[in-house]
Amino acid sequence: MTALDVLGFSGGALLGHRLRSALSLTGVTIGIAAVVVLTALGEGARRYVVEQFAAIGSDFVAVLPGKVETRGAIPGLGGTTHDLTLEDVAALRREIAGARHVEPVVMGTETIAAGERRRQVLVAGVTADFVHVRNVSVRRGRFLPRLGLDRGAPVAVLGASVAEELFPGVDPIGQVVRIGGRRCRVVGVLTARGQQLGMNMDEVALIPVATGMQLFNRSSLFRILISARPGVPLESLRDRAHEVLIARHREDDVTLLTEDSVVSSLSAILGVLTLALAAIATISLGVAGIGIMNVMLVSVSERTAEIGLLKAVGASRREILACFLAEAAMLSSAGGLAGLLIGWLGVRVLVGVFPALPASPPAWAVASALVLSVAVGSVFGYLPARRATRLDPVEALSGR
């Protein structure tokens, strides 16, 4: 008996009970569709986050003052930490050959006003090269001028919404705004980006870093952002910056983050989430398997006489086992294929409803869904098939 014969024989038996076969494979269909949709959802969430980071710019090292780790004392309270200063920036620029940009950022919330209109905004003191480190672009006008680190200038670049709200229907370029009482001339407006991981670049005002430090009356920096020259790995950049800062501060009191590590850990967390969703969906496959087992047991007991006949015409136990296993596996793999189709349609609907979510099932999920659907039939079909092989032919033929 060839494999093709087995498939033909078993397929014929399934087609003999179309409704029953269709109902029993529905369980597998739902299970596989659930695997596809849920993993697509998890994978979509992961890719959404990764893409968001990529949009901000993920190829820089961020230096934060203080140590973010658990020690004997509460961080920030135990021991003194040195502030990050413009001198640190200058030192880093001088000493790290692999750095393309070393840019300071100072941050604070201030009132911004134009005429009678006023509102609170996040004000960031940055440098001209900030655009090259974070993925921001200027829609109108130009970015901040190139100045010495300690030189301020009364100019500002506004986020898209800020510009829109302060100057509705008016070209903001060349207009004067008051930021915390200081007059600044608007030189540019950023391209609208929307919310990106809690930071809305549409809702900021950018001014030169020295101006910002004066405005906030601060000598310390919020961040130093370091980007690498092409071909320089972020890890070596981070380690080198760390050495320089330890040498300057005479202790290890800074935290260095590469956005890469943040992205990869978030990505890993969401990957586990996807796996968990897949596992939950797999439970429904177990239920579907029991459905198939039930139908196969019914099939075996209905076809007792047929099994007896197969024995009489010399079919071996192995052949009978193969026929019934093939029947169960065909049922479940047909259900699996239908599940893939329905899952795919479900993902299309999902993407239609949430266009921002790059949902698509990962290849491993599709592959394992197919393998799983065949496996479900084989595993849960085994018991009924073995029962068929163990029938006593004499009893089977007499219909007892």
Next chain:
Amino acid sequence: MIELDRLTRTFQLGDEEVHALEDVTETIRAGEHVAIMGPSGSGKSTLLHLIGCLDRPTSGSYRFEGRETADLGEGELDALRQRRFGFVFQAFHLVGRLTARQNVELPLVFAGIESGRRRQRSQEVLEAVGLAHRARHRPSELSGGERQRIAIARALALAPSVLLADEPTGNLDRRSGDTVLDLLGTLHAGGLTVLVVTHDPRVAHRAERVLMMEDGRIARRIPREGLAEALAHWGIEEPR
């Protein structure tokens, strides 16, 4: 060809041992046409199942074509049933979802015969039972007599040397039964060994000899000569 020596088959029914067959010793030569008769529960079907290797004896010896069947493994018994025996049942046991031809080809499929050869062979046996024109019909579209002839065609598919029939006319009206018996007669005339278990005296009358069974034993062996008188004596008259 078939040598039975003190063949016994007991079944366990709860606490009770039932002797379906007890010390049956008999020899059936190749080419014989033997009818096995007897009341219900006399062991005639059990005897047929043992001869066809669908069942194994509890004790005693069964030699088929000189080989002791007790020494054969499961695979060898499968092969024996496949190639040497053809079975015909009272209930036909045709597979309802398959056409007549597919039913006939079933043993060929399990024997691993390739499909072209299968079709050729099924055509031959369907012609032999006179039902080539019904090949595409399913069992539900055939009369009882036709179904039994399809079942016989299936039994013949792998050219067995022994045809074992259990009440082949039991579910048939007289005319269909006669057609089936004519067919068995023709097959026997062609050299096939035919063993028929039956209640039907008409079947017995066509046999060369009759084994009368009672309580798991062969009570009478009625030879070809004097078959008619013996059957008459036993109250089994050939119906007109």
